[in-house]
Amino acid sequence: MESIVLVTLILLSVSIAIVFSQKSKQRKRKASLFMVVVTLTTLPLFYFLHEPAPKALEKTVDALTHSEYMEDIQAKLTEDPNQQELWFQLGHGYLVNNDFKSALTSFDYSIRLSASPxxxxxxxxxxxxxxxxxxxxxxxxxxxxxxxxQQDSTNTTALTLIANDHLLSFRYQQAIDTWVRLLDSQKTDLDRVAIIGSINYAKSRLNIH
Known part of the structure; x- marks a missing residue:
């Protein structure tokens, strides 16, 4: 969790600098939208870290740093590479590090080892x-x-990704509709404050256009 916060702060710092470096109003508006999207696109990563961890790892995660946690998973996979849950968790760890290629490889292994993904x-x-x-x-x-x-019509990760993509492409109403669909799911693991904030932001942009 601390790693995500650090990544978010770094990206926000960069995007804020971009905002203030722009002279034209149009570029500044686009840079401001980028800053908001940087914040919103961290939501899937927060959700990833709240996925149920394998029982063997539950007590270990709290006591280890992120690097140690990754090393621990890799060591277990070296001993037994057929543990799909560990590949899934390893993929999450790579996402936190913004190593998307390694995350993709890990998720691929997890899916291949599952009878039904x-x-x-x-x-x-x-x-x-x-x-x-x-x-x-x-x-x-x-x-x-x-x-x-198709498996889970209100899957948090999938809907969050879709909503953020709508926002990034200025499809504000579609983004709002997707977030509302997520809120209506009544799932207990949602960051409802963040989602409502995202909806309000999209509504404000919709009114401008």
Missing amino acids: SANQLAAKASALYYLRSQRINDEVESLLTAAL
């Missing part, structure tokens, strides 16, 4: 691909998101 696994792979492709929903990402939502 879960919605969370499919959405996780979609997220890794999305960020690896410079935040673009290509055919493969769309196919994974569709498969994830």
